[in-house]
Amino acid sequence: MANKLHFSLVSPARELFSGEVDHVIAPGSEGEFGVLANHAPFMTTLKNGVVRVLEGNDVKMRIFVRGGFADVTPEGLTILAEEARMLDKLKVEDVQKELEETHLKIQSLDKEDSTRLTLQEHYDYLESLKAAMVN
Amino acid sequence: MPSLKDLKNRIGSVKSTRKITKAMQMVAAAKLKRAQDAATAARPYAERLASVLANLSASAGAGGPKLLTGTGEDKIHLVVVLTAERGLAGGFNTYVVKLAKQKIDELRAEGKEVKILTVGKKGREQLSREYGDLFVGHVDLSGVKGGDFSESAIGLGKKLTLEFDQGDFDVATLVYSQFKNVLSQVPTAQQLIPASAPEDSETVDLGNALYIYEPSEEAILETLLPRYINTQILSAMLESAAGEQASRMTAMDNATNNAGEMIDSLSLQYNRARQAQITKELIEIISGAEAL
Numbered sequence: 001m002a003n004k005l006h007f008s009l010v011s012p013a014r015e016l017f018s019g020e021v022d023h024v025i026a027p028g029s030e031g032e033f034g035v036l037a038n039h040a041p042f043m044t045t046l047k048n049g050v051v052r053v054l055e056g057n058d059v060k061m062r063i064f065v066r067g068g069f070a071d072v073t074p075e076g077l078t079i080l081a082e083e084a085r086m087l088d089k090l091k092v093e094d095v096q097k098e099l100e101e102t103h104l105k106i107q108s109l110d111k112e113d114s115t116r117l118t119l120q121e122h123y124d125y126l127e128s129l130k131a132a133m134v135n
Numbered sequence: 136m137p138s139l140k141d142l143k144n145r146i147g148s149v150k151s152t153r154k155i156t157k158a159m160q161m162v163a164a165a166k167l168k169r170a171q172d173a174a175t176a177a178r179p180y181a182e183r184l185a186s187v188l189a190n191l192s193a194s195a196g197a198g199g200p201k202l203l204t205g206t207g208e209d210k211i212h213l214v215v216v217l218t219a220e221r222g223l224a225g226g227f228n229t230y231v232v233k234l235a236k237q238k239i240d241e242l243r244a245e246g247k248e249v250k251i252l253t254v255g256k257k258g259r260e261q262l263s264r265e266y267g268d269l270f271v272g273h274v275d276l277s278g279v280k281g282g283d284f285s286e287s288a289i290g291l292g293k294k295l296t297l298e299f300d301q302g303d304f305d306v307a308t309l310v311y312s313q314f315k316n317v318l319s320q321v322p323t324a325q326q327l328i329p330a331s332a333p334e335d336s337e338t339v340d341l342g343n344a345l346y347i348y349e350p351s352e353e354a355i356l357e358t359l360l361p362r363y364i365n366t367q368i369l370s371a372m373l374e375s376a377a378g379e380q381a382s383r384m385t386a387m388d389n390a391t392n393n394a395g396e397m398i399d400s401l402s403l404q405y406n407r408a409r410q411a412q413i414t415k416e417l418i419e420i421i422s423g424a425e426a427l
Contacts, residue, residue, distance in 0.1 A: 005157075008179075008183075009182055010179045010180040011180060012177060012180045012181075012285060012366060012369060013176060013177065013180075013285070014176040014179075014180075014181070015176070015179040028349055029349070029350060030349045030350055039344065040347060041346045041347065042346065042347045042348075042349070043187070043190075043191070043346055043347070043348050043349070043355060044348070044349035044350075044355070045349075045350070045354070045358055047353055068356075069187060069355070069359065071183075071187050071190075073190075078187070080180060080183055080184055080187065082362075093327070116176045118286055118290065118293075119286070122269050
């Protein structure tokens with residue numbers, strides 16, 4: 001493959017990855033899609049799932065994202081995720097622990113608290129993350 | 136003329152003040168590093184989101200959602216004033232409040248209805264005397280640990296979009312302190328709602344190609360706009376936190392220097408007074424001896 005695709009993945013907290021890759025497969029809200037170099041301009045929302053980065057035919061990196069957008073321009077692919085974790089570096093126990101902590105935090109808040117909704121989203125994300133790791 | 140004992144007490148008290156300000160300066164310096172890192176780390180996301188929005192709104196035109204185009208009216212303004220939870224940071228909070236006051240007065244002079252939402256205790260305290268009747272809400276940041284403002288920012292963003300949908304206000308402006316560098320923090324008023332992409336954000340030239348949107352342009356805009364607002368609030372909070380620490384560091388550095396100077400001049404005064412007393416006693420003894 002002659003051309004490389006510029007791929008960057010950013011979450012509100014930081015930039016997780018930026019560099020040249022061959023192929024990225026991302027979970028669009030209307031279905032998974034793959035992006036190669038010179039893709040047509042394309043924008044979509046994402047659902048919770050795994051973003052796979054391929055080098056040749058091998059999966060080089062797997063990143064679990066929650067929501068956000070993918071934006072394909074002639075310059076490359078940008079994924080703006082609400083939350084993102086490198087899947088290969090995570091341990092199931094850590095996720096489980098965070099899951100329990102979040103659950104406790106949610107229960108300690110009143111029903112009307114606006115952060116409750118945010119935490120609930122975080123909780124759902126962790127849960128689907130755990131499910132993705134177990135499989 | 137203060138007595139020797141008074142002088143000694145004063146020197147002691149200024150010395151302990153200097154110890155405190157020195158400690159505060161060092162704490163602020165350490166916190167500043169962390170706050171600055173957090174603010175820098177959050178920047179790529181905000182920039183990308185802004186350029187995505189710029190691309191989208193350029194093609195969306197006038198038929199976009201209300202968050203982008205506004206309610207079509209310009210009557211009720213919400214001013215969100217973002218300050219620190221704590222004082223002793225030089226003019227940091229005062230500058231923000233000053234700009235907010237100016238903004239509020241301007242809007243009122245134009246005959247608009249103004250509502251104020253305060254974030255951070257200090258701003259609320261300083262505004263409450265003059266504009267207390269305009270307060271509609273307050274966000275407390277004192278519970279935020281380790282500079283993680285994302286929960287508060289998203290909470291506030293959701294609240295604002297909800298109130299906007301209910302028609303509680305037409306325009307929301309955020310007044311906060313922008314972090315330029317350690318020495319300068321610039322109070323800034325930024326329009327939050329209706330959202331507008333910053334003018335300097337780059338739009339990508341697509342040539343003749345057209346964007347493909349999935350599911351649809353409107354649906355993407357609808358999910359993107361609230362996030363864009365949240366992100367703007369978040370980066371404002373991060374910048375304000377960094378600015379607060381920077382400002383406190385400078386203020387406390389000055390205070391430490393001033394305390395040092397004061398100690399020097401007080402010590403000089405003390406030594407002179409002590410010398411004068413010794414001389415006086417000597418004269419008394421000598422003149423007493425001469426009289427015999």
